[in-house]
Amino acid sequence: MSASHVAQLVALLRKDLRLELRTRETAVSMGLFALVAMIIFQFAIGQRADETTPFAAGIMWATIALTAVLGVGRTWVPEREQRVLDALLVAPVSRLTLLVARALALVVYLLAVEAVVVPLAVLFFVRGAEPADAPLIALVCVLADLCIAVVGAFLASMSVFSRARELLLPVLLLPSLVPVVITASGATHAVLGPARDLAEFRGYCVFLAVYALIFSLVAYATFDHVLDD
């Protein structure tokens, strides 16, 4: 008997979501962290400006990036702490499937966090947002989440075995996320900022798609060497 990759992927994803629903550790701490971060940004930057709209997109994405690092850091934690990782590796499941499942779970977490962060950021920092902006922002979120998830799942699997992983992962992850933060906030700013520029928006979105594609390819080419001994 053997399972199709899709069936395995679904099972793994279901497992992650179930674990999250049951323990609610990750999503809640990510949400609280995001909220506090935005408040800190307001006091650090926003106070000094009469008009915070120009900063809004940047604050939003800085918050999401830092929160994402927190979320990615929780990757593989149940497997590590309860030593279940062996059971997953012994099973006839392709390492690529494991990585894709992990990345998809991350996308779901990030979308959940953004569902809270984005409206709040708009509320706190943006003046003159319109409902028509929502689908555009949603697109940026989905693209950026894909980027973060691919890179996050990939790098997390290289830190799963190390002892100093709480420090290692942010150090590994954040430099690679800089392009994502730059372009995601650029795209968001193009929509929410004082001047609405759809051509600019499109350019940034294309970049995000290319980023996700390139790192997916890198991950696909090297995943064999990352999880196995």
Next chain:
Amino acid sequence: MVLGSATAVLMAASVIGLFLVAPEDTDQGAIQRIFYFHVAIAIGSMIAFLVACVAGVLYLRRGTRVWDDVGAVSAGLGLLFSALTVVTGSIWAKGAWGTWWRWDDPRLVTYLIVILLYAAYFVLRSSAEGDRRERYSAVYAIFAFAAVPLSFYAVRVAESFIHPVVFTENGANMPGSMLIWFVVAQVGVVGLFATLLQLELLQRRAQRALDDLKLRIEALAA
């Protein structure tokens, strides 16, 4: 040895040439000279990272340890050159524009990100041991090299472009006499990289042979 001497000669020649012989730039004065080193070192660091990436691919395919050495040393040299790029760039910026740092200079900012990317390489390396360390280093060397152009384009797309272009479509944007010395400096920098790489690889091989010998002596004594 030949490589080393050739490199030394080239580097000396380029320093003399760029600083003494080549004509002074009317706009920016003497400080312009350091710009050519800045670009040469910048390109040198990219070559080092490319070597590290290729070494990573070769390590994953063949598994021979020498490729891990090449990758690690190249990444280290690339990191060093990147730091020098930022320093020389900063000096030049001070001379040309009066400030030590500008955020709207895409190349300089990108190198900052590049330094972080490759510093992370060494943090990753120290977090693992043995076979895993080598594999992870190889994988990350490939990953980081892919991140470099993406970082550059992200920075560039987002900010206004003010860094003067050295090579334009019509050819190098500098007088022919300067071009010669720039090329000399560039070749010198690449030679420097190759020499240092070779030296470090030799040193590692010697160290390993020494360790091997020690182990064998201990085994005999036991």
Next chain:
Amino acid sequence: MAGVDLHLAWGGRVAVVGPNGAGKSTLLRMLATLLRPDEGTLSVAGHPLPAQARRARGLIGYLGHDPLVYLDLTAWQNLELFGALYGVPRLREAVPAALARVGLLPRAHDAVRTFSRGMAQRLGIARLTLHAPELLLLDEPYTGLDAAGGRLLDGVLADVGAGRGAVIVTHELDRALRLADEVLVMRAGRVVLRAATAGLTPDGFARTYAEVTG
């Protein structure tokens, strides 16, 4: 590990014993495809590794001293996951059947975190046998098992007949003799003794063991 040149015949139970650090767990992990040997080749169940690792993994069941299950999922959800990973058909019937076999059906929908050590290990046994593996790889599997669990595991091992195999790492010599057809003694990464258990007595074997392991 050095110079382990092994051919384990099909359909047998092999016990691996030896002092700490002898490399028993390492050997088992290699057989379980969790570790790659630095040199040499490895084939499990006729499938050379690492090329056919996925096929080999479908035939292997691995259990360590830890039950290797998710503490925050229920017993049912755990088996559902592993059943899906192994491609076990008709999970809706297979899962309760496996739970019943290990006596955990009444607790099927409780989180494993609420289980005792013995119960969790029994769930591990359920996970192990869910996909009817042809090769069982067990690392000190009796650790933490209660009496009921111990009898259960004995039964599982006794069922290993023709066409299946089992490799058990244990530090209890008499258990090794009782459970296995063949015993391997390892020391410092090498196999120093290999013998059929049929002719061995516990005392005799204990003496031989002491001799070869120094």
